[in-house]
Amino acid sequence: MRASTARDNERRRRSADGGEPGGAGALRSGPWLLPGHDGRLLAYAHVDGALLRWTESGPGGPDWLGPDVLPAEDVTHCTLVQGANRYVHVLGRRVRGDADRPLAVDLVYAIQYQAGRPMSEWRSVGNPLARRELTAQLGVPAAAVDTAGALHVFAPTAEGRIALCREDTKGRWEPWLDLKAAGVLDTPCAVATSGGHVELLAPARTTALTWRQAKPGAVPERGHDLGVAALPGSATGLETSPGRVTYFLTDPHGGGIVAVRPGEWPVPLGGEPGDGRHAALAVTLDGYPCTVLAHRDAEGRVVLGVCPAEGERYGVWWTDTGADCLGDPVLAQDGRGRVVVLAVDPDGAPALARQIDGPGLTLGDWARI
Numbered sequence: 001m002r003a004s005t006a007r008d009n010e011r012r013r014r015s016a017d018g019g020e021p022g023g024a025g026a027l028r029s030g031p032w033l034l035p036g037h038d039g040r041l042l043a044y045a046h047v048d049g050a051l052l053r054w055t056e057s058g059p060g061g062p063d064w065l066g067p068d069v070l071p072a073e074d075v076t077h078c079t080l081v082q083g084a085n086r087y088v089h090v091l092g093r094r095v096r097g098d099a100d101r102p103l104a105v106d107l108v109y110a111i112q113y114q115a116g117r118p119m120s121e122w123r124s125v126g127n128p129l130a131r132r133e134l135t136a137q138l139g140v141p142a143a144a145v146d147t148a149g150a151l152h153v154f155a156p157t158a159e160g161r162i163a164l165c166r167e168d169t170k171g172r173w174e175p176w177l178d179l180k181a182a183g184v185l186d187t188p189c190a191v192a193t194s195g196g197h198v199e200l201l202a203p204a205r206t207t208a209l210t211w212r213q214a215k216p217g218a219v220p221e222r223g224h225d226l227g228v229a230a231l232p233g234s235a236t237g238l239e240t241s242p243g244r245v246t247y248f249l250t251d252p253h254g255g256g257i258v259a260v261r262p263g264e265w266p267v268p269l270g271g272e273p274g275d276g277r278h279a280a281l282a283v284t285l286d287g288y289p290c291t292v293l294a295h296r297d298a299e300g301r302v303v304l305g306v307c308p309a310e311g312e313r314y315g316v317w318w319t320d321t322g323a324d325c326l327g328d329p330v331l332a333q334d335g336r337g338r339v340v341v342l343a344v345d346p347d348g349a350p351a352l353a354r355q356i357d358g359p360g361l362t363l364g365d366w367a368r369i
Contacts, residue, residue, distance in 0.1 A: 026047060026048050026348075027045060027046070027047055027326050027327055027344055027348060028046045028047060028048065028075075028076065028077060028078070029046040029077045029078050029079075029327070030044055030045045030046045030078065030080070030327060030344075031043060031044060031045045031327060031328075031330055031342055031343070031344055031350055032044040032045075032080045032330055033330045033331070033332040033340060033342040033352075034080070034082050034086075034088055034332065035082075035086065035332060035333070035334075035335075036055070036056075036086055036114070036115025036116075037085070037086040037114055037115060038059070038114075038115050039059035039060075039334075039335030040055055040056040040057075040058065040059055040115045040116070040335065041055075041056045041061070041332060041334055041335070041340065042054070042055055042056075042088065042112075042115055043055075043064070043342055043350055043352075043369060044078075044080055044088075045067075045344060045350060046072065046075070046077070046078040049071065049072060049073055050069045050070060050071055050072050051069075051070040051072050051075075051078055051090060051092075051119075052066070052067040052068070052069060052070075053066055053067060053068045053069075053070065053112075053119075054066035054067050054068075054350065054369050055068075055115055055116050056334075056335075058335075059334065059335025059336065060334050060335045060336040060338070061334065061354075062367070064369045065116070066369075068118075070090075070110065070119050072092055072122075074094050074095055074096050075092035075093065075094050075095075075108065076093050076094070076095050077092070077093045077140045078090060078091065078092050078093075079091040079092075079140065079141055079142065079143055081143045081144060081145055081151070081190075082145065083145030083146070083147075083149050083151075083192070084145075084147060084149075085149055086114075086115075087111055087112065087113055087145075087149070088111065088112040088119075089109070089111055089143065089145060089151050090109065090110045090111065090112070090119065091107055091108070091109055091125070091141055091143055091153060092107065092108045092109075092110075092122065093105065093107060093138065093140060093141070094106055094107070094108045094122075094124075095136070101132075102132050102133040102135075102136070103135070103136045104132050104135055104136075105127060105135040105136045105138050106124050106125070106126055106127045106135065106138075107124070107125040107126065107127065107138070107141060107153065107155065107165075108122040108123065108124050108125065109122065109123050109124075109125050109151075110122050110123070125153060125165055125173060126165070126173075126176070127155075128155060128157065128163035128165070128176040128178070129157060137157050137158035137159065138155055138156075138157060138158075139155065139156035139157065139158070139186040139187065140156070140186065140187055141153050141154060141155040141156075141188075142154045142187070142188040142189055142190040142200070143190055144190035144191055144192040144198050144199075145192055146192050146196055146197075146198050146216060146217075147192070147194070147195075147196040147216065148169065148196065148216070148217070150166055150167040150168070150169070150171075150217075151166060151167050152164065152165075152166040152167075152190065152192075152198050153165045153166065154179075154188050154190050154200055154202075156184050156186045156187065156188060156202065160181065160182050160183045160184045160185075161178060161179070161180075161181050161182070161184065162178075162179040162181040162184055162188060162200070162202055162211075163176045163177065163178055163179070164176065164177045164178075164179055164219070164220070165177070177219060179200075179211060179219075179220065179222075180222075181202060181209060183204045183205060183209075184202045184203070184204060184209065185202075185203045185204060185205065185232045186203070186232050186233075187203065187232045187233040188200055188201060188202040188203075189201045189202075189235040189236060189237050189247065190237070191237035191238070191239065191245050193239050193242075193243050193244075193245065194239060194242055194243070195216070195242065195243045196216030196217075197212060197213045197215075197216055197243065198212075198213050198220060199211065199212045199213075199220070199223075199237065199245050200212075200220055201226070201230065201235050201237060201247055201249075203229065203230040203231070203232045203235065203249075204225075204229070205229065206229055207225045207226055207227070207228070207229055208225065208226040208228065208229060208230040208235070208247070208249070208260075209222070209225055209226075210222070210223040210224055210225065210226065210262050211223055212262075223262050224262040224263050226247070226260050226262065226266065227260065227265055227266050228249070228251055228258050228260055228266040229251065229252055229253060230247075230249040230250070230251075230252070231249065231250040231251070231252040231275065233275065233276065233277055234249045234250035234273070234275070234276065234277055234278060235247055235248070235249040235277070235278070236248055236249075236277055236278045236279060236280050237280075238280040238281070238282060238291065239282070240261075240282060240291060240309045240310045241309065241310060244261065244310075245261065245262075246259055246260070246261050246280075246291070246310065246312075247259070247260050247261070248269075248278045248280050248293060249278065250273050250275075250278070251266075251268075254268070255272070255273075256268055256269065256270050256271055256272075256273075257269040257270065257271045257273055257278065257293075257295070259312040261310075267312045267313050269293075269305070269307075269312060269316045270316070270318070271295070271297070271303065271305070271316075271318060272297050272298045272299075273295045273296070273297055273298065273303075274295070274296045274297055274298050274300065276295065276296045276327065276328040277295075277328045278293060278294070278295045278328075279293065279294040279295065279328065279329055279330050279331045280292070280293055280294075280331070281293075281331040281332065281333065281339065282309065283333065283339060283361075285306065285360060285361055286359055286360065288308060288309075289308070289309040290306055290307065290308055290309055291306070291307055291308075291309050291310075291312075292304065292305070292306055292331055292339055292361065293305035293306070293307075293316065294329045294330070294331050294341055295328065295329065296325055296327070296328055296329060296343075297320070300324050300325065300346075301320055301321065301322065301323060301324055301325070302320075302321045302323045302324075302325050302329045302341065302343050303318060303319065303320050303321065304318070304319045304321060304341065304361070304363075305317060305318045305319070306360070306361050321341070321353070321363065321366075323343060323345070323351070323353070323366050324345065324346050325343035325344055325345060325346070326343075326344040326345070326346060326348065327343070327344050328343075329341055329342065329343040330342050330343075334354065338354050338355040338356075339354070339355040339361060339363075340352055340353070340354050340355070341353050341354075341363065345366075345368070349368045349369070350368065350369045351366050351367060351368045351369065352366065352367060352369065353365065353366045353367070
């Protein structure tokens with residue numbers, strides 16, 4: 001696999017306010033790359049005071065429209081997820097207050113129904129910690145959308161617990177539920193399977209805790225603890241075969257990447273990842289089901305990996321793309337079925353590379369949006 005890098009001979013000068021995406025300030029979370037209902041890709045980045053969105057001008061690009069701006073005042077972190085209907089659900093952790101009063105923290109929510117259309121206004125989902133002086137203990141949530149289109153929000157708290165808030169069959173928010181966890185170290189990872197089940201992984205000190213719905217729509221129940229700990233914020237889950245989720249994470253003790261499925265032994269994948277989240281994508285390459293992985297390594301560069309689906313024990317083919325990035329790289333397939341890698345470059349501009357024709361996975365040149 002070859003991953004090539006082409007940059008402008010002279011980097012674009014930073015804008016007066018910091019040169020970040022859209023000139024709106026420092027990158028806070030993201031980026032994200034999601035397929036729209038009409039085959040166009042949507043790219044997002046959360047910066048100071050706003051969520052920015054770019055939209056492909058047509059399926060497969062190469063041109064992009066935007067950025068469009070969704071104001072996000074007081075939002076410290078965003079989480080974006082998508083269901084089978086391609087609606088984009090945006091969760092924000094909002095912090096308000098001043099030196100004279102305790103901080104008030106709640107989760108806010110917006111949705112985009114179609115590519116290129118405006119997003120809805122923010123609405124509050126609340127906080128499972130009702131007392132104002134405790135609301136700041138709310139961590140960064142994870143979320144998943146089941147096959148019925150219901151959004152599930154999993155919020156960690158400073159006391160090591162996980163609270164669940166989800167939509168009912170009519171789209172109304174149910175009361176917060178306590179999943180009775182203990183020792184969670186923030187930043188869980190949620191996955192929805194094609195069979196309608198929602199699963200959750202949460203890092204703990206010596207292991208990773210899991211939950212799974214016994215049937216679609218049920219309250220998730222504790223499952224197998226994994227045989228490896230997960231660096232908080234590193235885990236991602238991917239349905240690698242029908243109803244079967246593989247988690248890719250960084251082992252905080254060994255420092256390398258691990259693939260693990262509940263009830264199975266973890267498989268070391270090597271590598272020297274940084275402290276960010278891994279991206280994973282299920283694709284078909286040369287007629288075989290494969291998993292494509294991406295992460296930001298310890299040197300700040302985008303690294304790609306390819307292996308057979310659920311065949312991690314046979315080895316992963318890693319490639320350093322040579323491209324530096326901020327935050328975590330992300331993966332998607334465009335409207336022509338090509339793998340696309342998106343990252344924010346050191347100047348704060350979103351840039352991507354697409355798969356080109358040939359055997360295996362070969363990337364073309366990087367181009368800024």
